[in-house]
Amino acid sequence: MKRIQLGNAVFEGLNNSYVLGTEPDAKTTLIDTGVATPDVREQLAEGLTEHDLAFADVDEVLLTHWHEDHVGLAGTIQDAGGATVRVHADDAPLVEQDEEAWSAMNERQRDLLDEWGLPDAPREELLDFLDSHGELTGPAPTVEPFTDGARFETAAGTLEGIHLPGHAAGLSGFALDGDQGRELFSGDALLPHYTPNVGGADVRVEGPLARYLTTLERIVDGEFDRAHPGHRDPIEDPAGRAREIAAHHRERTGRVVDVLAETGPTDAWTVSARLFGDLSSIHILHGPGEAYAHLDHLAADGVVERTGREYRLVESDPDLDALFPSIATA
Missing domain, CATH: 3.60.15.10 (Ribonuclease Z/Hydroxyacylglutathione hydrolase-like)
Known part of the structure; x- marks a missing residue:
């Protein structure tokens, strides 16, 4: 090889x-x-x-x-x-x-950018970035x-x-x-x-x-x-x-809980800003996407609940270890 x-x-x-x-x-x-x-x-x-x-x-x-x-x-x-x-x-x-598959992907992406609460300026920067790299394929x-x-x-x-x-x-x-x-x-x-x-x-x-x-x-x-x-x-x-990455996600989920405890109900873009700071190019997609993934994981277990774009902390002291496999906590 x-x-x-x-x-x-x-x-x-x-x-x-x-x-x-x-x-x-x-x-x-x-x-x-x-x-x-x-x-x-x-x-x-x-x-x-x-x-x-x-x-x-x-x-x-x-x-x-x-x-x-x-x-x-x-x-x-x-x-x-x-x-x-x-x-x-x-x-x-x-x-x-396949045009249909890409159309569905792009529609889902636009819907999520709205759901995550992206402001107009970073949203436009991201879409311009994505539109300007057609030569990659x-x-x-x-x-x-x-x-x-x-x-x-x-x-x-x-x-x-x-x-x-x-x-x-x-x-x-x-x-x-x-x-x-x-x-x-x-x-x-x-x-x-x-x-x-x-x-x-x-x-x-x-x-x-x-x-x-x-x-x-x-x-x-x-x-x-x-x-x-x-x-x-x-x-x-x-x-x-693999264990190191799982433990990293366990730690990041704890940081997301801390953000919600400090800010009260908020959206994925705001959580992303607290986690990663200012973002540019493809990271305008990846940052709130990562925040969303952790918020979604918390919501699936009832630790947070979502209303519209905002996520609200339901449990003040959740057992986060219970949300992760043993490889993340060993």
């Missing part, structure tokens, strides 16, 4: 694309592709060239989820040599650039959807697709039992230096924090020896990192 690091000036730093099968006559599988900007396309092409490969030599593309910095070049690669492109069924319509690929437990034969061995939703509805990792132990290509389900956004990164996900906590439990239970994330360097203790 070889890692190709790709630039990413729009989102959260370097992206990783992984190549399985670099030997002559081997089946070549690519996991994620980076955005479709000319410089990243050149970086990916150069990375493949180092292994005597070109876009046309890629036989299969496995995508961890629909975000542009993971799927942008999938259609370009498929056009070059007919590669099979696979992604979880929940994300397949977005990757195929290339031509639409034809996709073969898969579901949890699907198996893919590669030159490195059999990969198992593992559904890990939260950051995105269809986010999936790929597990490999090989010479180096049990490894996970984790996409953005598990990252080494920051926590994947939940709530704003994919507005289709219902109960986003609860879904993500289940994902973190599944990673712990998977007993992986190493994870290869969608951004930055390998994670040598995946279970430990």
Whole structure:
């Protein structure tokens, strides 16, 4: 397995694309592709060239989820040599650039921006940012959807697709039992230096924090020896990192309760401002989305109740540990 690091000036730093099968006559599988900007396309092409490969030599593309910095070049690669492109069924319509699916996504996003209480100025800044980055996605690929437990034969061995939703509805990792132990290509389900956004990164996900906590439990239970994330360097203790992220969300939920105790009933945008301060670009979506995910988690257990846009603290001293799996509190 070889890692190709790709630039990413729009989102959260370097992206990783992984190549399985670099030997002559081997089946070549690519996991994620980076955005479709000319410089990243050149970086990916150069990375493949180092292994005597070109876009046309890629036989299969496995995508961890629909975000542009993971799927942008999938259609370009498929056009070059007919590669099979696979992604979880929940994300397949977005990757195929289905107009109806994108329209529903955009409508849901607009509704939530209203529900979260975004003021006009940051809302306009966010929408301008989103409208100005159409170059991140290339031509639409034809996709073969898969579901949890699907198996893919590669030159490195059999990969198992593992559904890990939260950051995105269809986010999936790929597990490999090989010479180096049990490894996970984790996409953005598990990252080494920051926590994947939940709530704003994919507005289709219902109960986003609860879904993500289940994902973190599944990673712990998977007993992986190493994870290869969608951004930055390998994670040598995946279970430990999953526990750390779960504990971070437990702590953040406590901060949300403190904000509500101080301010009284308020909306997700106000909670976000207290948590993160001033926001710009994509973080205008991710900040209140994260606040919303935590407020939603509290509301599901009756700790807060929502009226219109505002959330009100119902329990003054809630048992927050009861809202989280043991991996967050051990």
